Amino acid sequence: MSDRRLTPANGRVAAMHLAGSVEAERYVEGAPTMVAAPVVDLCAGPDGARDRQLLLGAQVAVFEDHDSWSFVQAADGYVGYVRSDRLMDVTAPTHAVGTVATHAYAEEDFKSPDLHHLPFGARVTVLDERRRFFETNVGFIPKKHLRGVDRPFTDPATVAQLHFGVPYLWGGNSTRGIDCSGLITAALTACDVTCPGDSDMQMAQLGEEASGDYQRGDLLFWKGHVGMMVDGDTLLHANAHHMATVYERIDIAILRISSLGDGPVIAHKRL
Known part of the structure; x- marks a missing residue:
């Protein structure tokens, strides 16, 4: 079964490259557009729940504008709905x-x-x-x-640390509010590294399996959660327990997360 989050098709329309593989009333090429507001929600459906967020200047492909909502695909492949009045013609961000x-x-x-x-x-x-x-x-x-934009950051952990204290927000992708996978997306995107939107995608696509001592920039994954090591002993992560982006000693974090029923670390990845 295709992943809704990554499949630009909603029954009425689908991306042209999906013709023959998904059913739709029509198949279209996505029209390039840009986000026109500081932060916008990328929703699962019109007036639906927030899946992720997009920031001012982010480019999206629009497949349909229907009842004031645009069906779009973001640069990282994530698909959803954005209010049409939050989009504008493409310019070249500098x-x-x-x-x-x-x-x-x-x-x-x-x-x-x-x-x-x-x-x-x-x-x-x-x-x-x-x-x-x-x-x-x-x-x-x-x-x-x-x-x-021609001078990307070089250390994802430094970018992640800029978000220390940012309040936790489910589906958040900005310094106004952020969740665990949003923090990783912010850190890697600023370093010009393509990063998928959710932690399960990040675990599947980012880095290589690592073992032994933790290093700065390593990613640790739990079921439904991700954090980044800033040194061999300290995890930085946005989490609902603290309702913020916090530093936590990794041994304490592992014990706490497990004791709350979310299980052990399931992947240790090195970028």
Whole structure:
């Protein structure tokens, strides 16, 4: 059975490459579009539950716009529904937010009205460079808060650590709220590494099996959970027990997670 999360087909429409393998009323090529809001929910259905989130500037392929909802596939392959008014025509992002968060202002002045609160990883297009700000397609942003998309981070653990203290949010993918797999996605995407959206996909697709001592950047998987080691003894993970992204000694985390009924570590992967 095909995975709903990765299959761009909903009965009415399906991606052209699925013709002959799934049933649909019509088969279409996905139209390239971009996310126009700081953070949007990618839902299982129109007005449905949040599966994941997409950030400003993320490109998606739209297969259908129906009753104010667009049926889309994200760059990582994840399929779902986004409110159509949260999408815009594609531009070429030049920079991404490289700090925990920033604001886009109406003018080249931090006392001017703030137009948007942008999370880490949101992508924008720089139109002009001023003394302390970049003028972008969404407003004026402090230059110190943006990083060229041609300069990806090199250490996923460093990016993950930027999310320390971020509140836990099921399906969350931003510094406004994040879950375990969202944390891994944020860390790897910022390092220009393609990362699937959910922990089961990440366990299947990321890294190589490892054994022995833990190293910085290693991924540990439980059933339905994932975290990243920041050193040989410390796990960083977003979890519902603490309702935040926290550091936890790995031996304590393993014991606690098992005692709560979620079982042992089932995979140790090294990127």
